Amino acid sequence: MQTDTATPTIEVDSTIVPDAESEQPQTITERQGDNARASWRMSGDHVQKALACCTPERKELLIWCFQWCITRGIWFQDFCKQVDYAENTVYKVLTGRHTDPKTGERYDIPEKLYQACLNFRKLEVKRAQLGETDFIITPMVRRVWTGCDLARESRTPVIIYGASHIGKTWALRQYTIANNHGRTVMVRVPAKAGLKGLIGELATAVGVSPKGDTPKMIARIKRALSPNHLVIFDEVHQLQYTYRQQSFFACIEVIREIYDAVECGMVLCTTNVFRTRFESAQKEELEQLFRRGVHRIQLGDIVRVEDLKPILAKAGLDWPTSKLTVDVEGIKDRPHEVLRQLAREGGLKAITERLRYARLIASRSTQILSWAHFLHAHLIIDTSAKAPDDDWS
DSSP states (O other): OOOOOSOOOOOOOTTTOSOTTOOOGGGHHHHHOSOTGGGSOSOHHHHHHHTTTSOHHHHHHHHHHHHHHHHHTOOHHHHHHHHTOOHHHHHHHHTTOOBOTTTOOBOOOOHHHHHHHHHHHHHHHHHHHHTOTTOOOOHHHHHHHHHHHHHHHHTSEEEEEOOTTSSHHHHHHHHHHHHOSSOEEEEEOOTTOHHHHHHHHHHHHTTOOSOSOHHHHHHHHHHHOOTTOEEEEEOGGGGGGOSSTTHHHHHHHHHHHHHHHHOOEEEEEEOHHHHHHHHHOOOHHHHHHHTTOOOEEEOOSSOOHHHHHHHHHHHTOOOOOTTOOEEETTEEEOHHHHHHHHHHHTOHHHHHHHHHHHHHHHHHTTOOOOHHHHHHHHHHHHHHTSOOOOOOO
């Protein structure tokens, strides 16, 4: 990686930095209102440039802290308090102004700040993981994570296909938390947003202002990314539902353009419906991007038994045999058949929500969770979805 020993010129982004010459970041909230992002008076592409001379591990750590805070709504002032460092010094480090007063040579990130940021990351990741108490590492999750690792290692696009509602987004979000060392960016593709909406989401994820014209945003995104980044696009099939027919292909083409400029790893996660469209399409834009990626990860069309078993075991339920019948208030049903139907028609969320409801039912009667509680929850949810009978006759 090339380094630039000269003091960088920090470009002013008026939507984020109203006064680039001011070195009083603690007063930014008074001018821009109650907005945590506005308290970070720098942009992702500027931070990449400002830290270019720093050692790689320290640079990546500071970039992680920057990206984590702006996406989690953590104020700049609060971050500085947590790392116990002066706001003015942190501001200078992130904007390339932490220099030798005599020579103008930029200093590396101070050891004390580096160690404090390591502790900050460790604590924040632990808190984030505790917030996902129901997350279980299943074989499907491992396949998703393998796809992400392949993309990062090969620096090529990896396509992950799978049915809706089988846990793809869940797995990607956990990967981003566990493997983000300032180099993992996850973008949830918005529905019907078109090119500007997609680029705006990516710009926000890398710390660039989502305002302004699209070509300028694209240029700044390229500068904010580096070859050791991994960019994850989730719900790519949403691009099909834009108001302009050609917008879908324009989005794919711009993703390819960004990849060619940066040559970082990319993951495109989508449904099997999108795969069918891609394989039947003759559009050059699709071919140009997908030919750059060798790896394909196919997750299947339904929730698999091997993925359900560890989730149920975590809840304290043994896998039901196909002959097991449970009676709930006079209604008999087979848990195995209910699970099969939900896996095919409702997806993973339909099953985990019944588990959550079943726990609630069991807790009210201070009982250990059983299949009877699960089927009770299923009956309640299933009945609620049906229209009531005509009571006039």
